[in-house]
Amino acid sequence: MLKNYLLLAWRVLLRRRFFTAISLFGISLTLVVLMVATALLDHTFAPMAPEVRQDRTLVIFNGTLVGPHSTWRDGAGFQLIDRYARNLSNVERVAMISFPEDVFSYPGGTRVQSSLRRSDAEYWRILDFEFLEGGPFADQDVRNGSRVAVINAATRDRFFGAAPAVGRWIDADGQRFRVVGVVANVSASRPVSTGDIFVPYTTAKTDAYKTRLLGGFMGILLGRSPADLPGIKAEFASRVASAPMPDKDYEHLYAPAETYFESVAADTFGQRNDDTTRAERLWIAIVGAALLFLLLPTVNLVNLNVSRIMERASEIGVRKAFGASTGTLVTQFIVENVMLTLLGGAIGFVLSAVALKAITAAELIEHARLAINGRVFLYGLGLSLVFGLLSGVYPAWRMARLNPVAALKGVGR
Amino acid sequence: MIRHLFTLVWNRKRSNLLIAVEVLLSFIVLSAVTTFAVFYADNYRKPLGFDVDRIWVISAEAHASAGRTSMTVESDGSDKAAAATQADRERIDRRAMMAQLLLALRDLPEVESVAAAAVTPYGGNTWTSDIEIGGRHHRFGMSAGTDDFARTMGLEMLRGRWFTREDDGSAWRPVVVNERVARELFPAKDPVGQFIVEDRQGHAAANPADRMRIVGVIREYRKDGEYAAPENFVFDRVRLDDTRADVADARDIVIRVRPGTTAAFEERAVAVLRNAAPEWTFQAEALSQSRDTALQYWLAPLTAAAVVSLFLLVMVAMGLSGVLWLHVTQRTREVGLRRAKGATAVDIRRQLVGEVVVLTAIATTVGLAILVQFPILEVFSAVSPFVYGVSLAISLVCIYALTMACAWTPARMASVIQPADALRYE
Numbered sequence: 116m117l118k119n120y121l122l123l124a125w126r127v128l129l130r131r132r133f134f135t136a137i138s139l140f141g142i143s144l145t146l147v148v149l150m151v152a153t154a155l156l157d158h159t160f161a162p163m164a165p166e167v168r169q170d171r172t173l174v175i176f177n178g179t180l181v182g183p184h185s186t187w188r189d190g191a192g193f194q195l196i197d198r199y200a201r202n203l204s205n206v207e208r209v210a211m212i213s214f215p216e217d218v219f220s221y222p223g224g225t226r227v228q229s230s231l232r233r234s235d236a237e238y239w240r241i242l243d244f245e246f247l248e249g250g251p252f253a254d255q256d257v258r259n260g261s262r263v264a265v266i267n268a269a270t271r272d273r274f275f276g277a278a279p280a281v282g283r284w285i286d287a288d289g290q291r292f293r294v295v296g297v298v299a300n301v302s303a304s305r306p307v308s309t310g311d312i313f314v315p316y317t318t319a320k321t322d323a324y325k326t327r328l329l330g331g332f333m334g335i336l337l338g339r340s341p342a343d344l345p346g347i348k349a350e351f352a353s354r355v356a357s358a359p360m361p362d363k364d365y366e367h368l369y370a371p372a373e374t375y376f377e378s379v380a381a382d383t384f385g386q387r388n389d390d391t392t393r394a395e396r397l398w399i400a401i402v403g404a405a406l407l408f409l410l411l412p413t414v415n416l417v418n419l420n421v422s423r424i425m426e427r428a429s430e431i432g433v434r435k436a437f438g439a440s441t442g443t444l445v446t447q448f449i450v451e452n453v454m455l456t457l458l459g460g461a462i463g464f465v466l467s468a469v470a471l472k473a474i475t476a477a478e479l480i481e482h483a484r485l486a487i488n489g490r491v492f493l494y495g496l497g498l499s500l501v502f503g504l505l506s507g508v509y510p511a512w513r514m515a516r517l518n519p520v521a522a523l524k525g526v527g528r
Numbered sequence: 529m530i531r532h533l534f535t536l537v538w539n540r541k542r543s544n545l546l547i548a549v550e551v552l553l554s555f556i557v558l559s560a561v562t563t564f565a566v567f568y569a570d571n572y573r574k575p576l577g578f579d580v581d582r583i584w585v586i587s588a589e590a591h592a593s594a595g596r597t598s599m600t601v602e603s604d605g606s607d608k609a610a611a612a613t614q615a616d617r618e619r620i621d622r623r624a625m626m627a628q629l630l631l632a633l634r635d636l637p638e639v640e641s642v643a644a645a646a647v648t649p650y651g652g653n654t655w656t657s658d659i660e661i662g663g664r665h666h667r668f669g670m671s672a673g674t675d676d677f678a679r680t681m682g683l684e685m686l687r688g689r690w691f692t693r694e695d696d697g698s699a700w701r702p703v704v705v706n707e708r709v710a711r712e713l714f715p716a717k718d719p720v721g722q723f724i725v726e727d728r729q730g731h732a733a734a735n736p737a738d739r740m741r742i743v744g745v746i747r748e749y750r751k752d753g754e755y756a757a758p759e760n761f762v763f764d765r766v767r768l769d770d771t772r773a774d775v776a777d778a779r780d781i782v783i784r785v786r787p788g789t790t791a792a793f794e795e796r797a798v799a800v801l802r803n804a805a806p807e808w809t810f811q812a813e814a815l816s817q818s819r820d821t822a823l824q825y826w827l828a829p830l831t832a833a834a835v836v837s838l839f840l841l842v843m844v845a846m847g848l849s850g851v852l853w854l855h856v857t858q859r860t861r862e863v864g865l866r867r868a869k870g871a872t873a874v875d876i877r878r879q880l881v882g883e884v885v886v887l888t889a890i891a892t893t894v895g896l897a898i899l900v901q902f903p904i905l906e907v908f909s910a911v912s913p914f915v916y917g918v919s920l921a922i923s924l925v926c927i928y929a930l931t932m933a934c935a936w937t938p939a940r941m942a943s944v945i946q947p948a949d950a951l952r953y954e
Contacts, residue, residue: 133937134853141846144839219811221795226812288809289802320807411843414546419850426857 117450124451131423135455138419142459142502143466145412149405150467150487150495151474156401157491158483159304160376165242166308169374170341172241173348174307175200175334176378178355178370185364190214192327193316195370196334199354203336205343210237210335215310218288222274229270229311230303231287233319239265241337242308249281249296252315256295260317264292267300269482270311287312290320302483306375307333309482328361328368336372348372409502416506420452424514431514432522441515448511449504456503464495533879533886543851544887550847551891554840555927559899561837562919562926563911564830568755570915577706577748578649579682579784582640583815584794585648586781586801588629588808590622620771625805627768629781630674632804633797638789643680644766644778647671649751650818651780657762660727661713668709671751672764672776678704678746680784688720688744691765700741706761710745719745753819755826757910841926845934852884852938863942864950873943880942884935888928896920 128135162169178195180187196211203209212234220227239251244265252263264285271280271294280294292314301309316324316332324331338347351372358368373381373392380397424431431444464487471485487495537544626644633642647653647670655670677683678690686707695702703724710719724740740762749761766778781801785793794812801810856863863876902908903916 131853134849137846137849141842144842148839217811219798221792221798224790224792224795226791226794289806411550411840412846415550415843415847415850418543418546418847419853422850422854422857425854428857 120447120450123447124454127451128455134419138416138455139459139462141412141415142456143462146460146463146495146499147466147470149498150463151470153494154471154485154487154491158302158485165244165301166305167243168241168337171338171344173336173344173372175370175372178329178368180329180365181367182365187329189329191332191334191370192329193324193332194328196332199358200334200336200351203347203350205339206336206347207339208237208241208337210241211235211332212238213316213332220286227273229287231312232310233314233316235316241335245299247297247299248279252295257315257317260315262290262292262318263295265296265298265313266294267298267311269300271297300482303481304483413502413505417509420506420510421513424510428517428522431517432519435519445511445515448514449507452507453503456499460499533882536883537886547847547851548887548891550844551888551927552895554844555892555895555923556899557837557840558926559920559923561833562922563916564833566915566919567911571757572754574758575748576750576754577683577746580815580819582785584783584812585815585818586810586812588779588781588810590808623768626778629801629804632800633783636797638785638793640784640786641676641680643674643677643782645671645673645677645780645782646776646778647751648780648782649815650753650822668760668762670762672766672778674766674778680782684747686745686747690744695765699737700739701737702743702765703740704744704746704763705742706746706748708758709760709762753822755823841930844930848931848934852935856938856942860945860950863945864947868947868951876943877939880939881932881935884931888931892924892927
């Protein structure tokens, strides 16, 4: 029976090629936009190498000092992490890494711009980088302030071509470092792990950072299990709340330990000073935007479907007169509609893959390799089905209400 | 005929309403996109005011920091007397070092001329000044440059001169303005030598050394590049040996190199600077490269808006086709009757396309009524009526072309209906 439905649906769609083409075009374009947006969101927030332990990691991105007349917001400072983020319960490891800094070098007369980051040795134990050559620098290197560096593949290519880089020297912002490891490129959309050159933080040009409560770093906390995260958040927040103020101008310090998604939500919805997260709001905003976006195409598709049904009013009238139940007719129509949306969805998948390849090639986000992975594919499939069902309900209802006598007589609506 | 078409459209207002709204929406978005595009194209034609080739900009920062992070510091100016003298000392040192750096660069063989400036092109920095003059409000883009700046950047002097040592002992604040300011403030007389007197200065015994006096007029200085709208621009003089706090500070070094200099020069220049000031951080970039990057950023929102516009146009196509198909299906008897009474296939086609044109006209008229508010109310004062006019014309043509193309197939479908088939159901 299903085969009959499919065959009939196929014939019907072929009958009016122009309208089928327009429907497919509209559906696939809608789905391309949704798929590309989903792929970008997935690329930015979902766990991805080297952030494989993301489900039990919290990051201290920034801190805010608030006083009656002044507010100072900046990245977490060395003091904030060193004094308050160590020895929290259920935290396996604590690491710190500086915010990216653009530095210039001139290997062989060409100019190279790199993103430099200064970290400690624990950083390499929390993040799971793929080492193409060599390995990370060790605690010893950090203690001694050794001029060693881990670079990414892109930097290796820029400085040395495709040749092995371990043991060679690079110059960044006037300092010379010896390469000890080469890692695979990480997309610029991952603030915790992106970077071209990683060096020990003790190689900084001045020691000023050591005295600062705020400024320059991200603190990374690895919990023992995902369930420990709320406890870690609360404990760190209570420590921060009782921290002494560096200056008489300020009265409170706020420094949340959070996931990147929560941090973006906080920035979007303006939360700096209290402890409730805005993550749910961001979720609702994303889902709401998707639904709103789907509204216009759905309404248009509904219109097209209603037209398709009304054109076949006499055919439906005949079938009803011969005893076809409403259920059979509605099922046939739904099959037609879902087939149309899945076909549009398939075209949409192909087009999204092309679009994502184009975005990757245009390097809109540096080092990003955007693609449709399993998660994104499932979301896309789900969206197509939702779309098909939404745009099929109303027309099916209209069809069920068709009076066979009126339909056979040709009296329009 | 036209009135008849209106009646036909009105009869089916429920199903036509959605389409009309979609056409309205996509017309507005399309107009926004075309206005952007035409605005950029129009600005591109206008003079830039300075040279881009053979110029390097090196931004100099006095202390190396652990990383660049966003820092917002708002303070109501509570007393920090001790900190003030510390800031003074730092400023004097900084300016002295900057003068030394300029001297060091002048010695390089490739360098034709060197200057220091506050706001350089494509740098993304903005310094504006709002003044009341004669009761009218004026906004000026500001920058500041040393005495060699005009020669280094290749500024086109129209009248007067750039800053020189002559201005050292002056009892006023020498400024160089662009042609736009000269025309706006002194349309009838020679602007050189005129004072720009702010209203608040006219009254109380303000410091006469604060009054701006025009010493020269340049053609233009569009610091944001080819796509930016022209604006009023005023240059202050930078004196690196001046220790006062309220005199402009220059953090960018501008170098003009001789023809034939390669990109390798950049490394040498930065090495010289690092040698002279090891704790400072220098970022060098050829101005042509800054331009390419900046122009890309300017185009990004336009591209995004164009994608949205394309999407909406496709939606219009979808919706319109659906509605027209339905119309054709439901009006077979009407068409058949007309054919029986002698209407030709062409007449039927014309009627359907006519209805679509009327529908589009209703939607675009409402759209025009909304959009025409923008130039009238001067919401975006930088955009001229000419730009609006051209972009509206382009958008109208596109919308009409789209809707008429969508009407083509349904119209053809209607025109092949045979009168006998249509009237059979009666």
